[in-house]
Amino acid sequence: MPSRRTFILGAVAAGALAGGGLATVSFRKSLTAAEDRVSVGSSTFEASYGTMEWAEAGTGTPLLMIHGTGGGFDQGLAFGRRLSAGGFRVIAPSRFGYLRSDYPDDPSSARQADVFVELLDHLGIDRIPIVGGSAGALSAIEFAIRHPDRCSGLIALVPATYAPERPSLWQMTRWQERLMRAMLEWDSLFWAALNVSPDTMIGTMLATDPALVAAASADEKARVHEILSIIQPLSRRSRGLMNDARLASDPAPSDLRRISAPTLAISVEDDRFGTADAARYLAREVAGARLVIYPQGGHVWVGHDEQLAAEIAAFVRSLG
Secondary structure: OHHHHHHHHHHHHHHHHHHHOOOHHHHHHHHHHHHHHHOOOOEEEEOOOOEEEEEEEOOOEEEEEEOOOOOOHHHHHHHOHHHHOOOEEEEEEOOOOOOOOOOOOOOOHHHHHHHHHHHHHHHOOOOEEEEEEOOHHHHHHHHHHHOOOOEEEEEEEOOOOOOOOOOOOOOOOHHHHHHHHHHHOOHHHHHHHHHHOHHHHHHHOOOOOHHHHHOOOHHHHHHHHHHHHHOOOHHHHHHHHHHHHHHHOOOOOOOHHHOOOOEEEEEEOOOOOOHHHHHHHHHHHOOOOEEEEEOOOOOOOOOOHHHHHHHHHHHHHHOO
């Protein structure tokens, strides 16, 4: 999944560079703004594996928001913006290898779930509902399985997780992995692709039909383009992206029947990453799980952001 997007990204950007050269001044301004944005608003603590970063917004019921591929604390806060404005304390960590969070020897989803417990201990929080978006659903599910005493509810949002019906999206050779790693270190490639062919980026990076975005409201268009722009600076997220490429492109099955927390699975039928299949499988395997599938909206649920936030808010409030 992430690897295929990166190859297309590189091809588009290379064409842009060959066709007319990079607008150096604009690129440098954009990169500086991105660096400035991620340098404020978050905190760190020393976990068992090294430094972990997190940020929070809002007050009220705590909610752990786990970002997807290409994210970090900033993407988590963006995903949870309506919730933090509506009576929830959204806590958004940066997963392994993203921004200021270190990358351990064991970067598995299970290990990441264990470190979420360390974050809760640091914050003095006993139990919490967890939202895992896209590749972030992998570690959110492991959190519910491995730490049922700390998980009061599980929300799997467009989950890039295992389902028998969901085909493997990409298998990298060693050469492809090296190429992907090199491109992820080059911020100018991403910037060029984003500026030259935003529709291609929406279709590949966000697995969403660009026509849906073109027909959406101004607010939804802005939200989608924010999700893309948040990925900058790409090089500060490269290790996390590589890890997600390994974990989420061909995810291993989890023992879903061990999940005892109330569970909500949300996806969109036309998500090009096939997460609707994963959401249905999760709902089948977890006793009493609630399933919500929107017919259209792609991987970033275009046209359903307000509805989706209300669904999550109602579910969390029902936990008492």
